[in-house]
Amino acid sequence: MFPLRVPLLAVMVSMALCQYYDYDYQPGSMLGPSGPNCNQECDCPVNFPSAMYCDSRKLRFVPIVPTGIKYLYLQNNLIEEIKAGVFDNVTDTLRWLVLDQNQITNAKVAKGTIDKLTSLEKLFFSNNNLTEPIIPPSKALDELKMMNNKLSKFPSGLLSDKENLTYINIQHNELTSESISGAFKGPKKLVSLDVSHNKLKKLPVGIPGTLEILYADYNEIDGVGAGYLSKLPVLQSLRISHNKLVDGGLPAGVFNVTSLVELDLSFNKLQSIPEINEQLENLYLQANEINKFDLGSFCKFIGPINFSRLKHLRLDANNITHNSMPHDSSNCLRQASNIMFE
Template identity: 30%
Template sequence: MRLSLLLLLLLLPGPPPTPGMEDAAFPHLGESSQPPPRACPPRCSCPRADTVDCNGLDLQVFPDNITRAAQHLSLQNNQLQELPYNELSRLSSLRTLNLHNNLISSEALGGPPVSAPLPPSCGSGCQPSDGDLPAYLWGEARAQLSNAGLPPDAFHGSEAVVILSLSSNRLSYLPPSLPPSLERLHLQNNLISKVPRGALSRQTHLRELYLQHNQLTDSGLDATTFSKLHHLEYLDLSHNRLASVPAGLPRTLAVLHLGRNRIRRVEAARLRGARGLRYLLLQHNQLGATGLPAGALRPLRGLHTLHLYGNGLDRVPLALPRRLRALVLPHNHVTTLGARDLAGTPGLAELNLAYNRLVSARVHRRAFRPLRALRSLDLAGNLLTRLPGGLPGGLHTLRLQRNQLRALEPEPLAGLDQLRELSLAHNRLRVGDIGPGTWHELQALQVLDLSHNELSFVPPDLPEALEELHLQGNRISHVGPEAFLSTPRLRALFLRCPGGGWGEQGKQASHDQHRTGRLPGPPAPECGGYSGQPRAGPDPAATHNSTSATGREPPSPEGSSSVAQTPGAPLGHGPRRRCLSGASTRLSQASRAWPGSWGQGRCVHTQGAPGETQARSSHARHADHTSPAGRGPHSPHKWRRQQ
């Protein structure tokens, strides 16, 4: 009886604990004092619950212990030789997969398979999200992959992947059975010569496809290759071996990059399906004089930009789309501009004809008159001996450097009251060749480049609005007292000597408010003398913007952002400006020897060869826009929904 009572007491629950008496640090039975460890493969990092980063670990085997919740998997810069089906198939939540820089081969595939087309799972109103892969997962694309480790069912079960990168590999054809959910596919820098028929028939959500730097030929594509891609907006086929524009382009396509192929002819029939195309890049092909017949681009009614850089064209193509806004034709063989050559594109805002063979006698005086919307005109690197006439009054930028100009007259510049930048560098201009009143109507001109001409002194009556003046590389031997009286807003003056004066570094002096008549001090002997007498000034040591005079620390001689004292103003007074230079600058030690206004913190340009002009060149912007990551100037994120 007593034993039974004792057992009953032992089985009864005890009294409830008194509040505040428990030991919070003591773990209760069945509980852990720490949260459960996050599943992460050995040596990999898992910064978030949905991210696995195994970049650059020299892995030879696909890592195990990858959480099923992973959405971003980065495996670039390893030595994987196969991509096992069973590992990817269980990662049903995976959205981005990066397979750069591995050793996967493709002999196991046997031959290019054919995928049966499936109906689209996204209707016409579907708007897939970007699903951008975090930047720290992508790294550098230097892969050495091929198809041997990509079995036909490698991506079976990966129904959520929207971004897949297999770029810079050794793939010889487009991999089979790619996830139908893809929105962005990177296959650039491979050995792909063929896209098997039907290989892209299921990827109806694909928006961006990168196939540049491969070995694609016309026989490797057919009319159905891209026809099922009903959401495709960006297609890069540059740096291949194509001889013609691919057929079957979808109407949703906005950017088509075909630069650096072997295209000899563009046919209108190949472009009829791509009615929404806005950017067509055909630079560095082999079009020649007959490869772009009149009306070939007429189906592209909404075309915004056309690049034809380096195609051997001997004239501006005829019958271009009327809505064209930018026509880029540098480095061709154009010799003539007729009165009606540009009349079909009245909406042009940018025209680049740099580095052709234009001569003044063959440029009609009304050639540019129809272009009332033109804002930028680049005629650099031609054979012009005089300014063209009939320039549109709305021009903002006019580039005429590296021609053979020998004279400037007021008539061609009349009416250009909106011109902000004029480049006349590397011509044969002398001060006597600049007619009186030439600058009179350029009321908005802010940047004038007259560098590397044959000027013997600063041209008079420069525009009042001028802020930046390039005169380096001329024969200027002195600066007169009246040189800058007409330019009170001048902030940057370049007066480097052709022979490397001023300590053979070249000077860049910042100037403001020359109304006082206080002029720059004498230049170095290499550049000649000075017409007036050096004005009296403070001690040269004090002209280094000393703390006692200005209340600020003097700038470092080797600093990259030296500031210059306002010339002509008492030391420590007036506005201060940064020296306008893309290169690093330093204060000239030689400037301290002259107490004039140039001695007050002027700058020395220290980058590039002596005599190199600082004028900005536009034609380089249009050379090539291929970006390995698809983020070049014409990437989808730049052009999408532009009007």
């Protein structure tokens, strides 16, 4: 058993449907008897000796981790603190640390614990009581998840040396636009960033141009800056649903970029359909205040090779019906197999 990397599409599905436990996990009880060097509160299967399973055991502390452990599962416990010394045997070997679903606060994480893990690749710290990110010194870190905490700030510089960091998920926190200013400038390979369910008034800035997925649903965003997407040349999926977007906050052509495949602007206050690029395939505009169907939003010119590649379009819960579509819509939207008005 060894963690496998998955393609972008699988990652997007995983993020949407399995937000909390999408790491490679198989219960220790299914992997055979435990080895002799394991901590007594946990299981270290003999046929997977580099993993220690301490999950769902009502633990109130992190047990001492023996030499040789690379994957440590501590989710679904009652852990409130991490005492000094528990990781001393694995400071340069531990690769995965899973602490989801506990009761850990910043004040109860002793110095010399996580801040000594120099080889950590994945840190899962969701559903705890953190008010500020706890970041290991490891330059190998490639995945960071701190969902459902109480994060109110993400100081600039915490990720300055995390050049291999690929995925960040900090949804369901209390972050503002000011509190994350400059937070994501360090990672040079960032692919996916999820800042949904926070208190942002604008999309995060200073993101590396490698980003392919940006989720900012359920915030207080009322606009998108001109040229914002031009700084993200490979962005494929952008979700800004359940915000406060209005027509005046969207400069002309702000979403007209060739890289986008999916754009979700549903549950906002838009009164018109924003201009999109012909390459966009999925557009979600349901539950806005749209009152007209402007074909120019989809096609500037219509011809043998000039038409929209849009496949799915949602316009339900707006102020228009199917009768609002111009008679020549089929020439522009010739690949649209699903257009919803109700």
